[in-house]
Amino acid sequence: xxxxxxxxxxxxxxxxxxxxxxxxxxxxxxxxxxxxxxxxxxxxxxxxxxxxxxxxxxxxxxxxxxxxxxxxxxxxxxxxxxxxxxxxxxxxxxxxxxxxxxxxxxxxxxxxxxxxxxxxxxxxxxxxxxxxxxxxxxxxxxxxxxxxxxxxxxxxxxxxxxxxxxxxxxxxxxxxxxxxxxxxxxxxxxxxxxxxxxxxxxxxxxxxxxxxxxxxxxxxxxxxxxxxxxxxxxxxxxxxxxxxxxxxxxxxxx
Amino acid sequence: xxxxxxxxxxxxxxxxxxxxxxxxxxxxxxxxxxxxxxxxxxxxxxxxxxxxxxxxxxxxxxxxxxxxxxxxxxxxxxxxxxxxxxxxxxxxxxxxxxxxxxxxxxxxxxxxxxxxxxxxxxxxxxxxxxxxxxxxxxxxxxxxxxxxxxxxxxxxxxxxxxxxxxxxxxxxxxxxxxxxxxxxxxxxxxxxxxxxxxxxxxxxxxxxxxxxxxxxxxxxxxxxxxxxxxxxxxxxxxxxxxxxxxxxxxxxxxxxxxxxxxxxxxxxxxxxxxxxxxxxxxxxxxxxxxxxxxxxxxxxxxxxxxxxxxxxxxxxxxxxxxxxxxxxxxxxxxxxxxxxxxxxxxxxxxxxxxxxxxxxxxxxxxxxxxxxxxxxxxxxxxxxxxxxxxxxxxxxxxxxxxxxxxxxxxxxxxxxxxxxxxxxxxxxx
Numbered sequence: 001x002x003x004x005x006x007x008x009x010x011x012x013x014x015x016x017x018x019x020x021x022x023x024x025x026x027x028x029x030x031x032x033x034x035x036x037x038x039x040x041x042x043x044x045x046x047x048x049x050x051x052x053x054x055x056x057x058x059x060x061x062x063x064x065x066x067x068x069x070x071x072x073x074x075x076x077x078x079x080x081x082x083x084x085x086x087x088x089x090x091x092x093x094x095x096x097x098x099x100x101x102x103x104x105x106x107x108x109x110x111x112x113x114x115x116x117x118x119x120x121x122x123x124x125x126x127x128x129x130x131x132x133x134x135x136x137x138x139x140x141x142x143x144x145x146x147x148x149x150x151x152x153x154x155x156x157x158x159x160x161x162x163x164x165x166x167x168x169x170x171x172x173x174x175x176x177x178x179x180x181x182x183x184x185x186x187x188x189x190x191x192x193x194x195x196x197x198x199x200x201x202x203x204x205x206x207x208x209x210x211x212x213x214x215x216x217x218x219x220x221x222x223x224x225x226x227x228x229x230x231x232x233x234x235x236x237x238x239x240x241x242x243x244x245x246x247x248x249x250x251x252x253x254x
Numbered sequence: 255x256x257x258x259x260x261x262x263x264x265x266x267x268x269x270x271x272x273x274x275x276x277x278x279x280x281x282x283x284x285x286x287x288x289x290x291x292x293x294x295x296x297x298x299x300x301x302x303x304x305x306x307x308x309x310x311x312x313x314x315x316x317x318x319x320x321x322x323x324x325x326x327x328x329x330x331x332x333x334x335x336x337x338x339x340x341x342x343x344x345x346x347x348x349x350x351x352x353x354x355x356x357x358x359x360x361x362x363x364x365x366x367x368x369x370x371x372x373x374x375x376x377x378x379x380x381x382x383x384x385x386x387x388x389x390x391x392x393x394x395x396x397x398x399x400x401x402x403x404x405x406x407x408x409x410x411x412x413x414x415x416x417x418x419x420x421x422x423x424x425x426x427x428x429x430x431x432x433x434x435x436x437x438x439x440x441x442x443x444x445x446x447x448x449x450x451x452x453x454x455x456x457x458x459x460x461x462x463x464x465x466x467x468x469x470x471x472x473x474x475x476x477x478x479x480x481x482x483x484x485x486x487x488x489x490x491x492x493x494x495x496x497x498x499x500x501x502x503x504x505x506x507x508x509x510x511x512x513x514x515x516x517x518x519x520x521x522x523x524x525x526x527x528x529x530x531x532x533x534x535x536x537x538x539x540x541x542x543x544x545x546x547x548x549x550x551x552x553x554x555x556x557x558x559x560x561x562x563x564x565x566x567x568x569x570x571x572x573x574x575x576x577x578x579x580x581x582x583x584x585x586x587x588x589x590x591x592x593x594x595x596x597x598x599x600x601x602x603x604x605x606x607x608x609x610x611x612x613x614x615x616x617x618x619x620x621x622x623x624x625x626x627x628x629x630x631x632x633x634x635x636x637x638x639x640x641x642x643x644x645x646x647x648x649x650x651x652x653x654x655x656x657x658x659x660x661x662x663x664x665x666x667x668x669x670x671x672x673x674x675x676x677x678x679x680x681x682x683x
Contacts, residue, residue, distance in 0.1 A: 191320050194350035194363040197312045
C-alpha cells in the first residue's frame with residue numbers, strides 16, 4: 001500500500017451567490033458567476049492534509065474533473081497542503097452532462113492507478129446535492145465505505161468512522177482500502193496562507209482525459225427542464241376553527 | 255511624460271515605432287508581467303490594469319475570505335477600545351501577511367509588491383487600521399531591511415519580522431513633520447557605539463513593535479546629510495514608549511510618542527550607510543505612498559460596498575432610494591472616483607515593479623485616493639441617512655478613519671508640491 005490518499009474536489013457556484021435560472025429553463029446561469037471549491041470538498045482536503053501532518057499517510061493527491069477553470073480549484077487544494085493534482089479534462093456538453101456515475105468511474109480508475117489507500121470525497125456537492133459519488137465509487141471498487149463521516153481515526157490497517165445518521169451517531173470500523181465521504185463537522189478547513197499559495201505554484205498538476213483512463217463518460221440522464229422554486233405565497237388568517245374547517249374543505253384538503 | 259522625453263532626447267531610430275510598441279519593449283523587462291493575450295493575428299494586446307496573475311488573484315481571494323471571517327468580528331470592539339486584538343495580530347502573521355515580499359528562506363511569503371498592494375486593499379475594506387499595520391510592516395520596515403540590511407542584520411531581523419515581530423518607522427518629531435529633515439534626534443558617536451537622545455512623535459505600531467528604525471542625526475552641522483538610520487530593539491535601555499494617542503480614527507492602530515534617553519546602539523545596528531538616512535526615508539516613503547493609496551482605496555470601496563445594499567433596500571415615497579435620479583447621479587459619480595483611484599494606484603504599483611519612474615504617479619495615487627475616501631465616506635453617511643450617523647453601522651467608522659489619509663506619509667500639500675516639481679521638469683528640454 002502506498003500511503004496515498006486521493007481527494008476529489010468539485011468546482012461549484014459559490015455558496016453565497018444568488019442562483020438564477022436561464023430564461024430558456026435549460027440550466028442555471030454560470031457565466032461570470034463566482035465559483036469556488038465545494039465546501040464539503042474543502043473539508044475532505046483538510047482531513048487528508050491533517051492525516052499527512054500526523055504522518056498517518058504519505059501523500060495527498062487531489063483530483064478534479066472539468067474544463068480549464070477547475071485548475072483554480074486544484075490550486076486552492078494544493079495551497080491547503082495537497083502534494084500534487086490531477087486534472088481530468090472534460091469540456092463542453094460532456095461537462096454539462098457529467099454526473100456522479102461518470103465521476104465515480106473516473107475516481108475508481110484513478111484510485112486503482114494511484115494505488116490509493118483511501119479515497120476521501122465531500123458527502124455531496126452544493127449544486128446538485130446528489131450524495132452519490134462516494135457510494136458509487138466504493139461500489140465500483142468493491143471497497144468498504146464510511147459516509148457522512150464526522151470523525152475518522154486510523155487503527156492499524158482499519159479505519160474507525162463515526163457517521164452522522166438521522167438517529168444520531170453511528171460508529172463503524174472498516175478495512176482499508178476504503179472510500180470516505182466528509183460531513184460538515186469532520187473538521188474546520190484551514191485558510192490557504194500566502195506562503196502556501198506561493199508554494200502551490202511549484203506543485204505539479206497532471207492532465208489526463210477520461211479516455212486515457214478507459215472510462216466512458218456518456219450520460220444516461222437528460223435534463224429536461226430547470227425551474228426556480230415556486231414563489232412562496234402569502235398565507236391566510238382565519239378567526240375560528242369552523243372557518244378553518246370550511247377553508248380546508250374548500251381547498252379540497254379534507 | 256518623462257519616458258517620452260527620453261526617447262526623443264536620445265534621438266532614437268525607434269521614434270517611428272508607435273508609442274504602444276515602445277511600451278511593449280519596456281513591459282517585457284518587467285519582472286511580473288500581467289498575462290498578455292494574443293489575438294488571432296498574433297498581435298499582443300495590452301490587458302486592462304485590473305488584470306492579475308493567478309498568484310495575485312489567489313492571494314486577493316484568500317485575504318478577502320480571511321479578513322471577512324477572522325478580522326471583521328473584531329473591528330468594532332478594537333475601534334471602541336482603541337486596541338488591536340492580539341488574536342488578529344497573531345493571525346496576520348500566521349497567514350503570511352506580514353512578510354509578503356520577504357523570501358521563503360527568512361520565513362516570508364516570497365511574493366511581489368503588487369501582491370502587497372492587493373492585500374492592503376482587501377484588508378482596508380474590512381479595517382483600515384489593520385491595513386495600515388500590514389502596510390507599514392511590508393512597504394517600510396521589511397523593504398528597508400531587505401534592501402539595506404547586511405547579511406547578519408537580515409538573518410537576525412527578517413525571519414522575526416515575517417513570523418512574530420512588528421516593526422516601527424521613526425521619523426517624525428514634535429517639531430518636524432513635513433519638514434522631516436529638520437529632525438533633532440541626535441546620535442553621538444563613541445568608539446564602536448552611538449548614544450541617541452531625543453524624541454519621536456506619531457509613531458505607528460509602537461505599542462506592539464519589537465524593533466524600531468530610528469532616523470537620527472549623527473552630525474547636525476552637515477544638515478540632513480547627517481541623518482542615519484539606526485536599528486533599535488524594543489528592550490534597549492533608555493527607550494521609552496509613551497502613552498498612545500486618543501485618535502479620531504484608525505483607533506486600533508497604536509500611535510505613540512517615543513523618548514530616547516541616552517540610548518546606546520552598537521555601530522553594527524546602523525542600517526545602510528551613515529548620513530544616507532534621508533535618502534532611504536524618501537525612497538521608502540515613495541513606495542509606502544502606494545501602500546497608503548491602496549489603504550484609502552480599500553477604505554472607500556469597503557464603505558461603498560456596505561452602503562449600496564442599504565440604498566437598494568430602503569424605500570421612501572414608494573420606491574427604492576437608489577432609484578431617485580439624484581441618488582443615482584451621486585452614486586455613479588462616487589463609483590467613478592473610486593475606479594479612477596484604483597487605476598492610479600494599480601498603475602503606480604505596476605510602474606514601480608517594472609523599474610520605471612513612478613514617484614509622480616505614486617503621489618497622484620495617494621493624493622487622489624485620500625480625497626476619494628473623504629468624498630465616499632461623507633456621501634455614504636448621507637445616503638444611509640440617520641442610521642449612517644450611528645455606531646450601530648460601520649459607515650461612521652470609515653468616515654473617521656479616512657481623514658488621516660490626507661495627512662500621514664506626506665500631506666496632500668506635500669504630494670501636490672512634489673508632483674508640481676516633476677511636471678516642471680518634464681517641460682525642461
